[in-house]
Amino acid sequence: MLFALHAMGVGLAFLATLARADVSWTATPFNPHSIPLAVRSPYLSAWLPQGAGAALNDVFPTFWTGSILGWAGFIKVDGAAYSWMGNANVxxxxxxxxxQKSSHFTATQSTFVLSAGPVDLTVNFLSPVEPTDLVKGSLPFAYIALSAASTDGAAHSVQLYSDISAEWVSGDSGLVATWSTTTGDIITHQAQLQDPVQYSENADHTQYGSAYYSTRNTNNVTYQSGSDVSVRSQFINNGVLTNEQDTNFRAINDDWPVFGLVHDLGNVADASAPVVISIGHVRDPAIQYITAGNVLQDRSIYAWSQYGSVGDMISAFLGDYDNALTSADAFDAKLQADASAISDNYAAICALSIRQAFGAVELTVAKNADGSYNTDDVLMFMKEISSDGNMNTVDVIFPAWPVLLYTNPSLGYYLLEALYRYQESGLYPNKWSIHDMGSSYPKALGHNDGSDEAMPVEGYGNMLIMALSYTQKTGDLSMISAHVDLLDQWTQYLIEDSLIPEEQLSTDDFAGHLANQTNLAIKGIVGIGAMAQIASLLGDEEKASNYSAIAASYVTQWQQYAMSTSGDHLTLQYGESDTWGLSYNLFGDKLLGLGLFPDSIYEMQTAWYNTVTQPYGVPLDTRHGYTKSDWEIWTSAIVTDTATRDVLIQAVYDWAGNGQSDAPFGDWYETADGSADGFRARPVVGGHLAHVRGLNRCSVVSAHQNIRQLIL
Known part of the structure; x- marks a missing residue:
């Protein structure tokens, strides 16, 4: 059943209201499928699954895959014990x-308030987003801050307990873990596998490195490691831990070893100063990267260039909490102000997307011959979370690109540079742009056999569009000048194949191969137009003029191929008038300001979407009823009236909170009934910032300085 947008706008809103999850607490801005708790890297990714609604103490947090991460919390008030996190049975x-009285999320924080008798406990999870500070931005740690306050005017004795389990160190709970606790100025529990395997995963969890749970060592803190029942019951029964360590190393699922901390707040009346705990997962080296000559290079997270040990990182991280909170509040407020200029619902979508997008990347440096870190050699790596685990997948970076333009385009430079270097090494045998830097994170080993997934027009177009948009946003010519030959090579292919694309995959590869794709041709033509601008920026006006003329000619011919016989919509496939789809690749034309496609095309498509909108948005195309949230938002950024824009945004907002999933923000779902189609926690949600990608005006430092830091 098709819905006319303007006629059915009220009805759609009503349906969406009925579909949204109802919870007993105040949830702002809404209750999503899953709430981010500690999300800083592909391996530090803890979420509170919601479905139709789950309080912080209804379920255990989970890894992005849905596997349980033991993380529990209890509070004692005047001797009475209450659980505040996790679903422990002790x-x-x-x-x-x-x-639970309330939940609230922003771009960087998730905050819960729970009532434990006459005391309210405020729990704040902060995953810093520091896009212009490469050291802070690369630290794989997050904060949890706890504060208690009396609700009846009287003072009450309060003790706070929390723990993590050894489940944080592997995806296989049958493997043996080891652990230790260090004391001093900081108490740190550390856990890892007894037999780690470098650069390996199990069920998407890393199989090497260590998990860390730390807090400052004051005279009111106690600790203990041991089985979940023994440690938790010790606190519940006594309000204190024993400062003892379990030395019986064993399988993760054998009496479930946990690592607890207790803070005795004494008598609490007014809101207590926050108890701050850090949680993290560190491995070194972080990435294996193939370089020219087929040499494999070990790369470390950027923060190692600043710190000599994990202990130093933890000390600095805990000591920086006040600054981190101030910075996070400022980031949250800036994004809220920028995005709410579109709508409050759009601002909520953006806020929910930020930590997920940044939680898929790691910023790295290589070492010099003497073992020192080379901060002139910075590369960033992105995991294609949940869809297949590839590294620096071009058609995943591309939909995520708006969040990088908004926060710091130089991060995009570091992502693309890893691809450019490999393509120019001579190791890759295909003529087209490589699909990804490796089939299994964290091994960026390229595809020397050329067996990566082929997406010729998609890959070429994406790389050219991102190269120009980076240059336009920063004024930095280093990317296009260093790689102009490769960019020009790719343009030649687009000239050959983008007007009438041969049968091939687009980024929506789950929909299958298709020849003569209207939307794919748009991307190729925009790519040619982008190269014209690149040539002009580099002073080659003859080439710029030639490519501009080709792109303009292709647009004219494309209109003849792509228009339905009814003249009221673009087709999915040339010559198939009954087909149609989201023409989201027109966003590239708007992003770059090329003006290749006439206004009439945008106006026609806007009117068409009004006739085919379902309760959860416009289907991706006529082959299926599903859509993708990133392309819905990109489409909302190019339609020609605000009513259509707002209905597309509303559809994504309604999907994100309809209670039909408990996975981190899924970008692939059915438009008719809002059911999920499988993706979760992917970085492509960075594309939800399409409306705000150009708001920050940046001045870039020299391309040859070690930190490509932008000042917003």
Whole structure:
């Protein structure tokens, strides 16, 4: 059943209201499918699954895959124990559940308030987003801050407990873990596999490195490691831990070893100063990268260039909490102000997308011959989370690109540079742009056999569009000048194949191969237009004029091929008038300001979307009823009236909170009933910032300085 947008706008809003999850607490800006808790890297990624609604103490947090991460919390108030996080069943100990009063998320923080008798506990999870500070931005740690306040005017005795389990170190709970606790100025629990395997994964969890759970060592902190029942019951029954360490190393699922911390707040009346705990996962080296000559290079997270040990990182991270909170509040406020200029619902979508997008990347440096870190050699790597685990996938970076333009385009430079270097090494045998830097994170080994997934027009177009948009945003010519020969080579292919694309995949590869794709041709033509501008920026006006003329000619011919016989919409495939799809690749034309496609095309498509909108948006194309949230938002950024824009945004907003999934923001779902089609936690949600990608005006430092830091 098709819905006319303007006629059915009220009805759609009503349907969406009925579909949204109802919870017993105040959820702002809404209750999403899953709430980010500690999300800083592909391996530090903890979420609170919601579905139709789950309080912080209804379920255990999970890894982005959905596997449980043991993370539990209890509070004692005047001797009475309450759980505030996790779903622990502690034999031999009596406790109640604190009542959740509210949940609230911003771009960087998730905050819960729970009532434990006469005391309210505020729990703040902060995953810093520091896009212009490469050291802070690369630290794989997150904060949890706890504060208690009396609600009846009287002072109450309060003790706070939290722990993590060894589940944080592997995707296989049958493997043996080891652990230790260090004390001093900081108490740190550390856990890892007994037999780690470098550069390997199990169920998308890393199989090497260590998990860390730390807090400052004051005279009111106690700690303990041991089985989940023994450590948790010790606190519930006594309000204190024993400062003892379990040395019986064993399988993760054998009496479930946990690592607990207790803070005794004493008598609390007014809101207590926050108790701050850090959680992180560190491995070194982080990335294996193939270089010219087929030499494999070990790369470390950028923060190692600043710190000599993990202990130094933890100390600096805990000591920086006040600054981190101030910075996070400023980032949250800036994004809220920018995005709410479109709508409050759009601002909520953007806020939910930020940590997920940045949680898929790691910023790295290589070492010099003497073992020092080379901060002139910075590369960033992105995991294609959930869809296949590839590294620096071009057609995943591309939809995520708006979040990089908004926060710091230089991060995009570091992502693309890893691809450029490999393509120019001579190791890759195909003529087209490589699909990805490796089939299995964290091994960026390229595809020397040329067996990567072929997406010729898609890849070429993406790389050219991103190269020009980076240059336009920063004024930095280094990317296009260093790689102009490769960019020009790719343009030649687009000239050959983008007007009438042969049968091939687009980024929506799950939909299958298709020849003569209207939307794919748009990308190729925009890519040619982008190269014209690149040539002009580099002073080659003859080439610029030639490519501009070709792009303009292709647009004229494309209109004849792509128009339906009814003249009211673009087809999915040339010559198939009954087909149609989201022409989201027109966003590239608007992003770059090329003006290749006439206004009439945008106006026609806007009117057409009004006739085919379903309760959860416009289907991707006529082959299926599903859509993708990134392309819905990109389309909303190019339609010609705000009513259509807002309905497309509303559809994504309604999907994100309809209670039909408990996975981190999925970008692939059915438009008719809002059911999920499988993707979760992918970085492509960075594309949701399409409306704000140009708001920050940046001045870039010299391309030859070690930190390509932009001042917003």
């Amino acid at each position: 034999a031999g100990a009596s406790f109640s559940k604190a009542a």
